[in-house]
Amino acid sequence: MTTPPAPARDTAPTPTRAASVYVHAPFCARRCFYCDFAVSVRRAGGAEEWLEALRGEVALLEREGLFELADALDTLYVGGGTPSLLGPDAMSGLADVLGRERLGATGFEWTAEANPESLTPDVAASWCAAGVNRISLGLQTFHEPALRWMGRLHGSEGPVAAVRAARDAGIGNVSVDLIFGLPASLGRSWDEDLGRALDLGVPHVSLYGLTVEYGTPLGRAVREGRETPVDEEQYRAEFLRAAEVLVGAGYEHYEVSNFALPGFRSRHNAVYWHGGPYLGLGNGAHAYAPPVRRWNHRDWTEYRESVGAGASPEAEREHLTAQATRLERVWLGLRTSEGVAIGSLPRRADALLGRWVAAGLAARAGDAIRLTTEGWLLLDELTVDLDQVLGADADLGDGPHTA
Template identity: 55%
Template sequence: MSILDATASHPRADADTAGPDDRPRSLYVHVPFCVRRCSYCDFAVQATREAPTDDWLDAVAMEMRLLAEERGWSTPLALDTVYLGGGTPSLLRPDAMAELRRRLEPFAVWNDSAEWTCEANPESFTAETARAWRDAGVNRISLGAQTFHEPALRWMGRMHGVDGPRRAVEAARAAGFGSVSVDLIFGLPSRLGRDWGADLFHALALEPEHVSLYGLTAEAAAPLGRWVSEGRETLADEDRYADEYLLAHERLTAAGFEHYEVSNFGLPGRRSRHNFVYWTGAPYAALGPGAHAFHPPLRRWNVRGWDAYRAMLLDEHRLPTDGEETVDEETAGLERAWLHLRTDRGWPLGDAGDAERRLAETWVRQGWARVEDDALKLTADGWLLLDRLAVEMASAAEKRAAPAARQAPVLAR
């Protein structure tokens, strides 16, 4: 149980006939550099003491140019959201955000009304970096606090110490940031002695506008995955995992946060606009090692290694594509159910069939959902069962669609 993210074969898009929905209005940019890899991390990261900022800027700018050529974007994309994730974007030189914006201008532009988020680690988010980012137009910070418990921080491999998040938030506020999100991890091994309630208290004391939760998982490629497989570490059992998740729901909603998505809480008006692009199935572009893009119905992802990514772009001048897939009808149906149910918009009941309505009645009786605004919306208890419930709803919706398909008239050729 977990809560949580060969180019020649592609025909060039026709810029003259493509509709506005074909052009992404959101961009994700991956920064792969970290001083060290955390124990639970299986992301595309490169351990380094000093991030090669100039090479990274050269590479992502080249990728954006090649992508625009391939997709037929003859005019710059007009972006509503930009998200710099990692890795550790705050390891880059302070002027990197201003330079990134300048280099992308021929292909993608955004104004002050766009949501521009950058992830940061407390130890590398300095007052200088905060000021430079704000001057460049960054208007939202996602801060990787994870925990305020010193032994747990050491176990994770985090470097910022218990007081690091407070200093980082102070730097953000002093630079003029009015939107700060704090990341926390729950479900840690019990032997660490971390008090989850205390972590929630410390997070709220920072007065963030947004909080994201991540349930600890043992990914096979991460050090933690190896520890668990070797019997050297034990994760939280399902009961404690659920108890901590529900405690977070209780404490954060009592503090005025809206639990608007399975893992995310925002004060009114402070929801993540960028993440909603993923959750609604809209197209988005992506740059950087391991980055995933969606150009419906095509899903594509890049090579994960920094050295391979850099070489493909700067030496070979070709897109760093590692793989792709076309989302078929069955997969799209399951994803539609999963995406609807993971946010508080819920599953629409207006044209629901009998199977969907029977399922809704069962979930409401179990306390897993409520009906509101003609939609079936999962409760916090229901979100703990999201993967299972999404499969059930996709199956119920398929039963509604099947008779309609059978009754469709056959057209003469």
């Protein structure tokens, strides 16, 4: 008697289950002086065409086979662009596109970004009713001349009204973005901005250092000598001062750019920092189904037309090698206050880590090595140094360490 052959195995790759989703909102009422994000300028509206495009992209997911939406999402992050510009009904529409039944799990975090001038009481109340439970507010500064220089549309009282609108609607979990490294010629007081941000009483603060991107009006102005970027010393001093003030006020400096009161860390961003899978929807959105990272067409019209024609909006993808994944994990780990497990690094890194510790750029925390605030200022340089050690060694995690 012969044994019947085993049935052929289905070799189609299993789609990655996405429990964390990023959705890009493409529109801004005006492009800021320094911005090179994937935005399309529009005074208001656009929610219907945005939702229609997203509906099309979600329908394509099944055919592509790379992702499937989890039955219950852990985190949803709507960034932009300016999501609050889409009007009060956009988040409810998004809930329909993704499936309302996916959005109610215990601990589910739904963040939406807003700018002060468009986070009206009406928008905040509708967002809360739709299920948004965290708002990230693009405050940047309270300094009127700096706001005008940046091309922002709100005044110094805008953030106060926006935070009040969020709270009155029932959303107390508000994060504010503050920008540092503005040109000294603007005369902005960083201490005053930090103080006024603290006065808002919000549980989360994110810092952004102004960078001069080549293709922006600011980049052009710097090349033509009309603007002078901030010098390194001021940049460094403002970052350190922010850390001092915020930590002194009880915030945990839990990632290079992020501070939270206990219990208010961003759960969505933690997925990025820990190398977890996430789906990205919308123009320019990135997605990660380890080891594949892919991103959509950056241009709104190209993205929209692609989805409208029933074609994937994917612009490109890359397959990360095991070594690239490992290096990325180290870089991401060094961004966080948890740091990197020393046992995951080769022994040949010990001398380098020892030098960091001696220079006050890193510290041991149990079995991990983490950067200090001074070290975070040099994050990119330190990562390059470590990359040179790790890149030459395929056998990571190879025994006891001395660092």
